Amino acid sequence: MAKLIGSKKIRTAVFISGTGSNLKNLIQFSFLNDSPIKISLIVSNNKRAKGLDFADRYKIKKKIYDFNTKSSEVLILKQLEIDKISLICLAGFMRILSPNFIKRFKGIILNIHPSLLPKYKGLNTHKRVIQNNEKYSGCTVHYVNSRLDSGKIILQTKVKISKKETFSSLKKKVLKQEHLLYRKAIRKVFFSL
Numbered sequence: 773m774a775k776l777i778g779s780k781k782i783r784t785a786v787f788i789s790g791t792g793s794n795l796k797n798l799i800q801f802s803f804l805n806d807s808p809i810k811i812s813l814i815v816s817n818n819k820r821a822k823g824l825d826f827a828d829r830y831k832i833k834k835k836i837y838d839f840n841t842k843s844s845e846v847l848i849l850k851q852l853e854i855d856k857i858s859l860i861c862l863a864g865f866m867r868i869l870s871p872n873f874i875k876r877f878k879g880i881i882l883n884i885h886p887s888l889l890p891k892y893k894g895l896n897t898h899k900r901v902i903q904n905n906e907k908y909s910g911c912t913v914h915y916v917n918s919r920l921d922s923g924k925i926i927l928q929t930k931v932k933i934s935k936k937e938t939f940s941s942l943k944k945k946v947l948k949q950e951h952l953l954y955r956k957a958i959r960k961v962f963f964s965l
């Protein structure tokens with residue numbers, strides 16, 4: 773379990789690539805008095821990510837990096853140090869962090885994935901789940917290591933797939949659970965609840 777020092781909130785960076793509903797959820801979570809985190813930085817590899825609007829709306833610092841080169845990695849690590857970030861929450865972030873980045877970042881990195889890992893790692897989870905006629909799907913929050921969607925699992929939520937389930941209904945159903953699960957998993961990491 774990670775320790776929460778005194779009453780200070782954990783300075784957190786959220787990495788996004790798209791819509792940012794998980795980002796919005798984490799920002800709103802961070803505003804609660806008993807939340808262990810404060811969102812100090814929003815990072816995106818995509819300058820057109822819709823989620824970046826939340827940085828403006830909530831007046832949170834945002835940075836855009838291409839994540840393609842070693843030098844961009846060095847810049848990101850530097851920025852994380854400047855902002856004293858000790859937790860990174862990946863939230864719909866579509867890049868794979870390099871082993872070097874993971875090794876050099878001294879804090880904790882979490883990810884949320886829209887499947888019941890270890891099943892359906894990678895992209896297009898909902899589509900594959902429906903094609904395979906699965907009865908259940910869900911979401912997972914896990915620690916990030918250098919293998920894709922393979923770090924130690926913190927928490928999972930299971931959802932039942934109905935007979936009429938479509939890609940978009942499943943996505944919506946799982947996303948709703950993701951928002952609850954990310955909060956719960958962060959509390960578990962920092963408060964061991």
Ligand code: GRF
Binds near residue numbers: 885
């Ligand atoms: C979520 O389903 C997340 O688990 C996956 O991509 C989606 C991102 O949604 N990796 P959002 O950008 O947080 O709305």
